Amino acid sequence: MATRTPRNSLSSELIISKALELMEGRGLDSFSLRALAGELGVGPMAIYTYFRNKDDLYDAVRDHLMGLLPAVPAGAAWPDQVRAVCRGLRRLMLQHPCLAQLLASRPLSGHETARVAEGLLGVLHSAGFGREIAARTHTTLFTYVLGATSWEIQMATEQRDPEGLRRLRTTMESLSATEFPTVVDLAPELARTTGGDEQFDYGLDLLISGLRTAS
Amino acid sequence: MATRTPRNSLSSELIISKALELMEGRGLDSFSLRALAGELGVGPMAIYTYFRNKDDLYDAVRDHLMGLLPAVPAGAAWPDQVRAVCRGLRRLMLQHPCLAQLLASRPLSGHETARVAEGLLGVLHSAGFGREIAARTHTTLFTYVLGATSWEIQMATEQRDPEGLRRLRTTMESLSATEFPTVVDLAPELARTTGGDEQFDYGLDLLISGLRTAS
DNA sequence: ACCTGAACACCGTTCAAGT
DNA sequence: ACCTGAACACCGTTCAAGT
Numbered sequence: 197m198a199t200r201t202p203r204n205s206l207s208s209e210l211i212i213s214k215a216l217e218l219m220e221g222r223g224l225d226s227f228s229l230r231a232l233a234g235e236l237g238v239g240p241m242a243i244y245t246y247f248r249n250k251d252d253l254y255d256a257v258r259d260h261l262m263g264l265l266p267a268v269p270a271g272a273a274w275p276d277q278v279r280a281v282c283r284g285l286r287r288l289m290l291q292h293p294c295l296a297q298l299l300a301s302r303p304l305s306g307h308e309t310a311r312v313a314e315g316l317l318g319v320l321h322s323a324g325f326g327r328e329i330a331a332r333t334h335t336t337l338f339t340y341v342l343g344a345t346s347w348e349i350q351m352a353t354e355q356r357d358p359e360g361l362r363r364l365r366t367t368m369e370s371l372s373a374t375e376f377p378t379v380v381d382l383a384p385e386l387a388r389t390t391g392g393d394e395q396f397d398y399g400l401d402l403l404i405s406g407l408r409t410a411s
Numbered sequence: 412m413a414t415r416t417p418r419n420s421l422s423s424e425l426i427i428s429k430a431l432e433l434m435e436g437r438g439l440d441s442f443s444l445r446a447l448a449g450e451l452g453v454g455p456m457a458i459y460t461y462f463r464n465k466d467d468l469y470d471a472v473r474d475h476l477m478g479l480l481p482a483v484p485a486g487a488a489w490p491d492q493v494r495a496v497c498r499g500l501r502r503l504m505l506q507h508p509c510l511a512q513l514l515a516s517r518p519l520s521g522h523e524t525a526r527v528a529e530g531l532l533g534v535l536h537s538a539g540f541g542r543e544i545a546a547r548t549h550t551t552l553f554t555y556v557l558g559a560t561s562w563e564i565q566m567a568t569e570q571r572d573p574e575g576l577r578r579l580r581t582t583m584e585s586l587s588a589t590e591f592p593t594v595v596d597l598a599p600e601l602a603r604t605t606g607g608d609e610q611f612d613y614g615l616d617l618l619i620s621g622l623r624t625a626s
Numbered sequence: 627a628c629c630t631g632a633a634c635a636c637c638g639t640t641c642a643a644g645t
Numbered sequence: 646a647c648c649t650g651a652a653c654a655c656c657g658t659t660c661a662a663g664t
Contacts, residue, residue, distance in 0.1 A: 204628070228656065239630050240657085246628095250657065300515045300561060303569040307582045310591045313601065317593040331600035336559070336614035343558020344551070346515060354518040367522045376525050378532040385546035386528065399551035399618075406621035419647075443637065454649050455638085461647095465638065 201237035208246040211236065212260050215253060219294040229253070251302065258298040262308035264288060268315045274323035275404050281315040282341050282400055289345045293353070296346045312338060333407060337400075344399055348391035416452035423461040426451065427475050430468060434509040444468070466517065473513040477523035479503060483530045489538035490619050496530040497556050497615055504560045508568070511561045527553060548622060552615075559614055563606035 214236055219227050229250055233240040247253040266284045268277055289296045316337055320330040354360040373380045389395050429451055434442050444465055448455040462468040481499045483492055504511045531552055535545040569575040588595045604610050 206628080229658090230656070241631085241659095242629050244629095244658080297516070300565075301512070303565060303575055304579075307586065310586055310594050313594045314591045317597055317601075321593050321597065327597055327600045328604070331597055331604045332610060332613045333617075334601070335562075335604045335610060336617060339558040339562045339614070340555050341558070342562060343554040343556070347550075347554045347557060350515075350518060360518055364519075371522065371525055376529045378536050379525050379528045382532055382536065382542055382546055385542045386532075386549070389543070389546045389550045395547060395550060398547045399555070402548075402551060402618050402621035402625065403614075404621070405624055406617035406619070409620055409624055410617065421647080444639090445637070456640095456650085457648055459639080459648095 206236065206238060206242060206246070208256065211243060211246055211253070212256050216257055216260070216292070216294070219257065220292060224294045224297045254298060254302050258295065258302060259308045261288065261292050261295045261298070262311055265311050265315070268319060274319050275408075277319040278316065278337065278404060279397075279400060281312065281319065282337055283396075285312060285338075285341050286345045286396060289341075290349065293349050296342075296349050299342060300346060309338075329410075337403060340399060340403060344396055348396070351390040421451065421453060421457060421461070423471065426458060426461055426468070427471055431472055431475070431507070431509070434472065435507060439509045439512045469513060469517050473510065473517060474523045476503065476507050476510045476513070477526055480526050480530070483534060489534050490623075492534040493531065493552065493619060494612075494615060496527065496534065497552055498611075500527060500553075500556050501560045501611060504556075504564065508564050511557075511564050514557060515561060524553075544625075552618060555614060555618060559611055563611070566605040 211232070215227070215232055218232055218235060229243055230240045233243055236242070243253070247256065265288060266280075269280050272280070289299075313334060316334045317330055320333055321327070325333065354364060368383060371380055379386065426447070430442070430447055433447055433450060444458055445455045448458055451457070458468070462471065480503060481495075484495050487495070504514075528549060531549045532545055535548055536542070540548065569579060583598060586595055594601065
């Protein structure tokens with residue numbers, strides 16, 4: 197029984213926080229404006245006073261989440277600063293799994309990525325890297341974090357669901373050892389490297405190490 | 412005027428190829444089973460004879476695309492082989508942009524990723540890398556390709572749309588130079604490193620170079 | 627400006643039925 | 646088995662109207 201919300205008690209902040217709650221609760225795929233409106237105790241069209249359409253709301257939620265990014269630690273060596281920024285973004289994505297999907301599916305308005313960019317670029321540029329190298333490195337690091345963490349979240353989601361876990365095992369066992377000899381041989385190692393801090397840091401350190409020898 | 416397709420002329424292969432055509436034509440977001448059925452000249456429920464539901468069809472399309480991955484070049488040094496596999500996956504994603512979205516949004520049954528895994532793992536393992544290092548490196552490389560290429564596709568899509576390009580420019584210009592000094596300063600370099608072969612290879616070589624010094 | 631209510635043009639999927 | 650047709654429970658969004 198949804199009680200009607202009185203007039204003028206709605207706000208874009210309230211809508212965003214309730215939308216975020218629903219996206220994290222039931223998943224981004226099953227999120228709908230009608231369900232959100234119902235949860236807020238208003239008609240579906242009330243939301244259109246604050247957002248032009250559904251995509252506009254998606255962008256607002258994504259911007260809100262990106263605003264939670266921690267600041268770059270000052271006075272540390274650049275490899276540690278790079279690590280801090282990348283880990284911070286990963287942590288944020290893990291805490292808010294819908295952020296990964298929002299970053300992957302929605303085109304970017306640019307403003308919210310500027311926060312990450314400023315952190316990484318600032319560190320790299322003041323560490324002495326050239327303009328183009330700094331830009332290239334930033335894009336490389338950012339896309340690595342995006343890919344690695346999205347993948348990690350997806351694997352974790354699949355493994356949480358008992359049905360998905362069963363499907364994962366059966367397909368893994370059905371792989372023919374002649375067609376996929378190495379995968380079958382290294383299956384236990386592969387299962388252990390689908391995510392986690394260690395796996396993330398391994399790739400991150402590979403990039404940083406490559407960056408060291410290049411400069 | 413949709414002519415009715417006669418009985419028994421449907422097949423899962425035909426459905427998959429038509430679905431792929433629609434996904435690439437009008438985009439994955441606006442793809443629907445009803446539209447697909449209309450295009451095939453059958454009722455919406457005819458598809459359910461061959462696929463359990465929409466997600467099942469998504470998986471089938473993704474598997475079909477992953478089957479197009481080129482084989483690993485034999486008899487080359489491992490860095491070149493790694494480069495070949497990663498570039499092959501990127502090329503496939505660029506040729507079929509919906510693949511990026513399919514890999515990012517749908518959980519994996521495991522079988523189709525085995526093709527990439529076998530290529531990368533095989534190369535790394537026979538190059539002398541230990542079991543765990545080979546597994547970790549594979550996941551790192553795979554997620555890098557995924558993130559870098561997804562990002563690249565997204566930026567290209569945004570820039571193709573004139574409305575999106577305008578939005579991108581205005582938000583870039585609206586960034587305050589005091590809040591985002593480095594981003595504003597390096598804006599031209601950033602714009603040039605949002606994608607392309609050079610950018611992809613830069614990150615890939617960073618990883619390979621890091622891998623060299625680690626071993 | 628802020629919000630409602632009805633309506634439009636869609637969805638994926640179930641179910642019973644036909645061949 | 647292969648496919649239809651009606652129906653159910655949803656969608657996002659437009660439009661005219663009310664306060």
